[in-house]
Amino acid sequence: MIHPARYRPALVALLATLPWLIAAPRARATSLTVSGAYFRVVLPNLPAAGYMTLTNSGVRPVTVIGLETSGCGSVMLHRSMNRNGMDRMAPVPSVTVAPHSVFRFAPGGYHLMCMSARLRLGHDVLARVKLQNGGSVTARFAVIGVHPSGSP
Numbered sequence: 001m002i003h004p005a006r007y008r009p010a011l012v013a014l015l016a017t018l019p020w021l022i023a024a025p026r027a028r029a030t031s032l033t034v035s036g037a038y039f040r041v042v043l044p045n046l047p048a049a050g051y052m053t054l055t056n057s058g059v060r061p062v063t064v065i066g067l068e069t070s071g072c073g074s075v076m077l078h079r080s081m082n083r084n085g086m087d088r089m090a091p092v093p094s095v096t097v098a099p100h101s102v103f104r105f106a107p108g109g110y111h112l113m114c115m116s117a118r119l120r121l122g123h124d125v126l127a128r129v130k131l132q133n134g135g136s137v138t139a140r141f142a143v144i145g146v147h148p149s150g151s152p
């Protein structure tokens, strides 16, 4: 019979590594940067659409699974498409940015849907872009209205 005390040194060694294991996902570096981010408010009681450009400068794909910000009750990833002459949009679970690639959320395509928006025109909001690997990227979103010209 093996006495449990014999395992004590191994247990101590394991416990010593635990803080590192727990801290690892937060400290995980990412090759993803976010630029050109903004929410466009149409009417106060409607969801606001958000757009951003994701740049992956790394050698591995980076997958975005969502976004959190105090400016929205919740945020969904959406994709617009035109089918049989009808404009439609549908939720997507994630988007993956290929290595050394740029992925654009832009009008007419991928966008963020800011539900229960608490956005104020001209007041930037910070958002946390959540990654599948447990990391995140913080980005500043401008808050704009609909321009008379219809763009952006």
Ligand SMILES: [Cu+2]
Pocket: 078, 079, 089, 090, 111, 112, 113
């Ligand atoms: Cu949408």
